[in-house]
Amino acid sequence: MKKIISLFFLFFIYNLSFSQELLATVQVNSQQLGGSNQQAFKALEKSLKDFINNTSWTGKKLQNFEKIKCGFALVISERDGNRFKGSIVVQAVRPVYNTTYESPLVNLQDQRLSFEYVENENLIFNERQFSGKNLTDVISFYIYLILGYDADSFQAMGGSQWFAKAQQIAQNSQNRNYEGWNTINEPRSRTILINEIINPNWNQLRSTIYTYHRAGLDNLFNQDQTSAKKVIFDALMQLKMYENSFQQSYFFNLFMDNKSDEIFNIFNSGNNGGIILNDLKQQMIILSPKNIDNKWNKWKT
Incomplete structure (x- = not known):
C-alpha cells in the first residue's frame, strides 16, 4: 500500500495510563x-x-x-x-x-x-x-x-x-x-x-507490538538508548516465525507498512550498541521486501 500522507500535525501531552476514547x-x-x-x-x-x-x-x-x-x-x-x-x-x-x-x-x-x-x-x-x-x-x-x-x-x-x-x-x-x-x-x-x-496464530505479532512500544519506544529517549534498542531489536526478531506465512496477512503487512519508516530511523543513527544490525537487516529484507532499496540496504552494518 502506498504511503498515506499524514492528515494532521501532531502534538500530545503524555499520560502514562492508556487512553480509551x-x-x-x-x-x-x-x-x-x-x-x-x-x-x-x-x-x-x-x-x-x-x-x-x-x-x-x-x-x-x-x-x-x-x-x-x-x-x-x-x-x-x-x-x-x-x-x-x-x-x-x-x-x-x-x-x-x-x-x-x-x-x-x-x-x-x-x-x-x-x-x-x-x-x-x-x-x-x-x-x-x-x-x-x-x-x-x-x-x-x-x-x-x-x-x-x-x-x-x-x-x-x-x-x-x-x-x-x-x-x-x-x-x-x-x-x-x-x-x-x-x-x-x-x-x-x-x-x-x-x-x-x-486469531491466536498472530499472538506473537501482538506481543511484539506491546514490547516494541512499551518496553522499547517508551525508553528510547533516555540518555543511553542501548537497552531500548536491544528490546526493539529482540521484539522484531521474534517475527522470524512468520517468514513463511506473512505474505497473505493483512494484519502483518499493515504493521510493516506503518512501522517501516520508524524502524529504519531507530537503527539508522549508528549508535546501536552491541546489536548485530545485519541480522535485523536480513530479516527486514524478507519481511518487508518493498523497502530493500530505500531503507534496509541503507543501513550501515
Whole structure:
C-alpha cells in the first residue's frame, strides 16, 4: 500500500495510563463529484465528528489530553441520491513517554466504502445489530480497531475486549450487500483484518507490538538508548516465525507498512550498541521486501 500522507500535525501531552476514547479529526472530500451539493457533505463531516468524539465507546470520560488522537478522511467518488461510494483513510497515533513524538499505530486506506446517508440525520451506533446503512458500522469498526491497537501497545494483549467488539460489528455486517466485509474475493477486507488480529496464530505479532512500544519506544529517549534498542531489536526478531506465512496477512503487512519508516530511523543513527544490525537487516529484507532499496540496504552494518 502506498504511503498515506499524514492528515494532521501532531502534538500530545503524555499520560502514562492508556487512553480509551478519541480526539478525532474528520474530513469529507467530495471534489470528484463536481457541482454536487457541498452543504450535504459539510453536514456529513460535522455529524461524523460529533458521532466519533461524543459517543462513549468505552464508558470512560477522559480529558482531551488523555484521548487517542486519530483522523478519518472520506473521499466520496460516487453519489446516487442518498447512496454514496468512495474510500476512507484511518489514522491513529500513540504518544511516546517523555517526548512530543507520536508513533503511528493505525494508518490504512479502505477502498470499499459505501453507505446511505440523509443530510442532518442522527448517527446512532448499536453494537448488537447492523445499522442498515453501513456508515456507522464502518466507522465504529475502525474506532474499536484503534482502541484495540492503542490498548495492545500499553498492556500485553490489552486490546482484546475492543477487538472483540470490532469482530462483532464485522459479523453483524456479513451478507448485507455492502463491500468491505467479505472474506472471499476481498483480500484486505475489514473482516479478514479483525479475524487475523483475534486469531491466536498472530499472538506473537501482538506481543511484539506491546514490547516494541512499551518496553522499547517508551525508553528510547533516555540518555543511553542501548537497552531500548536491544528490546526493539529482540521484539522484531521474534517475527522470524512468520517468514513463511506473512505474505497473505493483512494484519502483518499493515504493521510493516506503518512501522517501516520508524524502524529504519531507530537503527539508522549508528549508535546501536552491541546489536548485530545485519541480522535485523536480513530479516527486514524478507519481511518487508518493498523497502530493500530505500531503507534496509541503507543501513550501515
